[in-house]
Amino acid sequence: MQSTLTLSEIAEPYAQALMSVAQSNNLTDAFGEDTKALQALLAESEDLKFLVTSPIIDSEKKKAVIRQILGEQIHPYMLNFLLLLVDRGRIMLLPQVCEQYQSLLRQLKQTVLAEVTSAVELTPEQQEAIKQKVMSTVQASQVELATRVDPDLLGGVIIKVGSQVFDASLRGQLRRIGIRLGAPA
Known part of the structure; x- marks a missing residue:
């Protein structure tokens, strides 16, 4: 294969x-x-x-x-x-x-693809806010969202643009706190 x-x-x-x-x-x-x-x-x-x-x-x-x-x-x-x-x-x-x-x-359109994983379905307002944030962060003229729901996140979102990952999920925050405290996440 x-x-x-x-x-x-x-x-x-x-x-x-x-x-x-x-x-x-x-x-x-x-x-x-x-x-x-x-x-x-x-x-x-x-x-x-x-x-x-x-x-x-x-x-x-x-x-x-x-x-x-x-x-x-x-x-x-x-x-x-x-x-x-x-x-x-x-x-x-x-x-x-x-x-x-x-x-x-x-x-061709100078658009970036942002893969967004959230704990719940995003509202149109939330999607627009994510688009604006991604446009300002990566200096893109347009943003295309590919959304996915993952209930294991508990809350928040994970945004992947190219090789960059922005983890604003509750699970990610708990993992970072666990690392700071020296406990396994």
């Missing part, structure tokens, strides 16, 4: 080609929405994920299912791109291609 790094390396030229088509046709945001929708669809549907990743299923059947499911929902250029991935035997890289495209889009 190939490593994730290798799959990402193989997916990168496809994502760059998709970005090139998007830029030349002024469709970067439309393709961004399409790739997000594809990522969500693959995460929700185990059957679709199996269809995309299975080497056993015939490519013509894959193309027929992709046309049937996505035909009217995504831009025709994106549909053609997916069919090209099937023809080249690279459709199993679709999750990585979508992820790489999102990364390229963030670079």
